[in-house]
Amino acid sequence: MNPTINYITPAGFATLRAEYDHLLGVERPRIVEVVSWAAGNGDRSENGDYLYGRKRMREIDGQLRRLSKKMKDAKIVDPAAQPDKSRIFFGATVTVADENDHQRTVTIVGNDEADADKGRIGWGAPLARALRGAAVGDVRRVTLPGGERDYEVMAITYPSG
Known part of the structure; x- marks a missing residue:
């Protein structure tokens, strides 16, 4: 086996997939809803919900990109x-x-x-x-x-x- 390939067990891949699906299907929509609500409250420069929500959305998007790359590069080995x-x-x-x-x-x-x-x-x-x-x-x-x-x-x- 080539040590540079990202080997992963079927269970490990399922864990990555579950985390990706949770972030994309649960966490991100919840944050989008909070940011949309906060943006409708007016001044965004002092709106904690808006600022935190945007920061958290960037973190989630970054994690989604990392997980996507890991899954794309993974070689599942049973x-x-x-x-x-x-x-x-x-x-x-x-x-x-x-x-x-x-x-x-x-x-x-x-x-x-x-x-x-x-x-x-x-x-x-x-x-x-x-x-x-x-x-x-x-x-x-x-x-x-x-x-x-x-x-x-x-x-x-x-x-x-």
Whole structure:
């Protein structure tokens, strides 16, 4: 898999689509209504509802453009369809152990759906890059902000189709 392509899981794409649809179908129309009402109240230079509404509308439009670009550039990959489940590729859930035998389980997902608190690391993260293609028992050196660490791959799983 090409690391420069914006890979994303079907669930991650659905999340982007839901956010886009909510902003376009709910948030933006509500702000347009507030701005229209506020504009009808006269002097716009000191009208907080109008000024805030215009600012919020620009923010929503910017977010809609960003989400649209992310969805356009996304390559949806279903991890359950991975033909070689013995190695680490996009969508794998991996258990690794460091030099002190502390185990950590992470799922390699698209950069747009990464959430470290939930154990979801982006495809472009240092640990994910180091683990690509590894099999159970392989040891990989990872350069992290705190220095280099070695991780041994303990287990690899993929979601079932």
